[in-house]
Amino acid sequence: MESLGRQSYSRKEKSLGVLVSNFLRLYNRDDVDLIGLDDAAGVERRRIYDVVNILESIGLVARRGKNQYSWRGFGQVPPVLSLLKEEGMREKFGIIPCVTNSEMVLYDQVREEPLKLSPDDQENSPSPKLDSKKEKSLWVLAQNFVKLFLCSDDDLITLDGATKALLNVSQDPMNMRTKVRRLYDIANVFSSMNLIEKTHIPETKKPAYRWLGAKAIAEARFLTAPASLCDRIEPKKRAFGTEITNFTTKRAKTDCSIDRKHYESQNTCSVIKQEQCDSKSAVKRSLPPADTSKKTNAGKSNNQSIDVLENLSSAHTLQYCNHVNWSSRPLHRDMEDMACRVWSEMTSPGRYYNYPMGAKNADVFSLQQRKHLLADQQSLIL
DNA sequence: GAGTCCCGCCAAGAC
DNA sequence: GTCTTGGCGGGACTC
Numbered sequence: 001m002e003s004l005g006r007q008s009y010s011r012k013e014k015s016l017g018v019l020v021s022n023f024l025r026l027y028n029r030d031d032v033d034l035i036g037l038d039d040a041a042g043v044e045r046r047r048i049y050d051v052v053n054i055l056e057s058i059g060l061v062a063r064r065g066k067n068q069y070s071w072r073g074f075g076q077v078p079p080v081l082s083l084l085k086e087e088g089m090r091e092k093f094g095i096i097p098c099v100t101n102s103e104m105v106l107y108d109q110v111r112e113e114p115l116k117l118s119p120d121d122q123e124n125s126p127s128p129k130l131d132s133k134k135e136k137s138l139w140v141l142a143q144n145f146v147k148l149f150l151c152s153d154d155d156l157i158t159l160d161g162a163t164k165a166l167l168n169v170s171q172d173p174m175n176m177r178t179k180v181r182r183l184y185d186i187a188n189v190f191s192s193m194n195l196i197e198k199t200h201i202p203e204t205k206k207p208a209y210r211w212l213g214a215k216a217i218a219e220a221r222f223l224t225a226p227a228s229l230c231d232r233i234e235p236k237k238r239a240f241g242t243e244i245t246n247f248t249t250k251r252a253k254t255d256c257s258i259d260r261k262h263y264e265s266q267n268t269c270s271v272i273k274q275e276q277c278d279s280k281s282a283v284k285r286s287l288p289p290a291d292t293s294k295k296t297n298a299g300k301s302n303n304q305s306i307d308v309l310e311n312l313s314s315a316h317t318l319q320y321c322n323h324v325n326w327s328s329r330p331l332h333r334d335m336e337d338m339a340c341r342v343w344s345e346m347t348s349p350g351r352y353y354n355y356p357m358g359a360k361n362a363d364v365f366s367l368q369q370r371k372h373l374l375a376d377q378q379s380l381i382l
Numbered sequence: 383g384a385g386t387c388c389c390g391c392c393a394a395g396a397c
Numbered sequence: 398g399t400c401t402t403g404g405c406g407g408g409a410c411t412c
Contacts, residue, residue: 014388037401046390049403066396066401138403159385178405184387207385 014044016185017192020051024193027061027071035061035069050138054189057142058084074217081150081213088147141166141179142186149196149211156201156208159183 027035037048052069055061059080061069144166148157163180187209190196195217196209 016387044389045401046403047388049401053403174406180385181387181406182404184385188387 014047016047016050016188019047020055020189020192023051023055028073030073032071034064035071037067037069050185051189053138054142054186057139058146058195077217081146084143084147085150088151091147091151138182138186141182142189145183145186145190149209149213156199156210158201158206158208159187160206 035052037045037052052061052063056063056069059072059076060074062072064070145162148162148165159180162183163176166179166183187196187198191198191209194212196211199208199210200206201208
């Protein structure tokens with residue numbers, strides 16, 4: 001029996017990636033609320049802890065108590081990514097946004113303890129040993145890994161690079177090795193969710209990962225009865241608009257070209273280029289006033305916005321510049337940024353520091369300009 | 383041989 | 398004391 005088992009055994013069958021796929025197949029449904037780890041543990045239980053920790057880091061599940069997690073769904077991922085990006089930018093560039101109570105509530109919903117302890121908090125912490133453990137946790141490491149993608153202009157990130165970025169250079173090689181192992185775990189989970197994809201650095205052929213983000217979320221939500229799921233798990237968004245009665249995901253997907261044309265006719269503030277257009281001609285993005293009454297409507301279609309963004313992003317490439325610098329990035333990255341910002345603004349009006357990509361200092365933007373840009377972004381999503 | 387990552391030990395915390 | 402959780406690193410497996 002043992003030799004037979006050994007013959008048919010394959011490591012890949014027990015990989016974290018396969019486990020996550022099974023996990024999502026089992027729970028990515030609109031009728032799932034509670035997840036019992038005992039039920040989920042079709043494989044070795046230790047691995048379940050790895051999976052839920054990583055999924056929890058992006059808000060897909062939330063711990064309710066011993067052996068119990070709640071399924072939050074892919075609808076909760078964009079706002080969590082928004083918060084992670086915000087925190088990552090703050091750490092990277094020293095931008096200090098004002099975090100509202102509602103956002104802290106969101107943090108608390110995602111995790112019962114805060115994302116990361118500030119130095120002051122650490123000083124006052126009752127248990128330095130516990131803090132040290134938290135800092136090393138897969139959950140924190142996964143969040144920091146995501147931040148690297150969200151806050152980097154590089155399209156590809158190697159695990160080596162990520163390890164160095166997430167660790168002090170002074171740390172010993174053994175520690176590095178351990179951390180790389182964990183990053184492999186995290187990368188495998190995110191890969192199996194299509195949140196990232198594995199590829200290679202063209203020049204060096206070294207393995208690297210590319211962030212897919214909104215695309216994976218849109219697909220995951222679209223494939224799993226998004227309307228009812230979103231209604232249940234995103235009550236906050238409802239507060240900013242009335243009931244959606246004339247907007248479906250299907251319509252959003254098929255009508256995106258119409259939406260785009262409508263947008264282009266209504267707004268001169270951003271221009272979307274079609275692929276067949278001359279890709280070398282950059283389009284300058286300016287900031288005229290837009291119809292701010294659309295802000296309320298943006299709240300209505302928030303649930304569908306990701307799908308719309310995905311369609312737009314897969315169909316178009318955007319080149320633009322702002323008054324700070326010129327840049328060129330895949331459109332889906334811009335769309336993702338916009339979705340995150342709009343979501344933030346809708347949940348906490350006025351608090352988000354909207355500024356063009358590439359601007360490293362929020363001060364270059366006046367409040368009025370930010371309002372215009374926000375209206376611009378919301379119009380584009382609509 | 384380097385890269386990848388499964389496996390399970392065992393410490394810490396929860397109950 | 399038992400159970401749950403999860404950091405950690407050995408070493409098997411893959412390329």
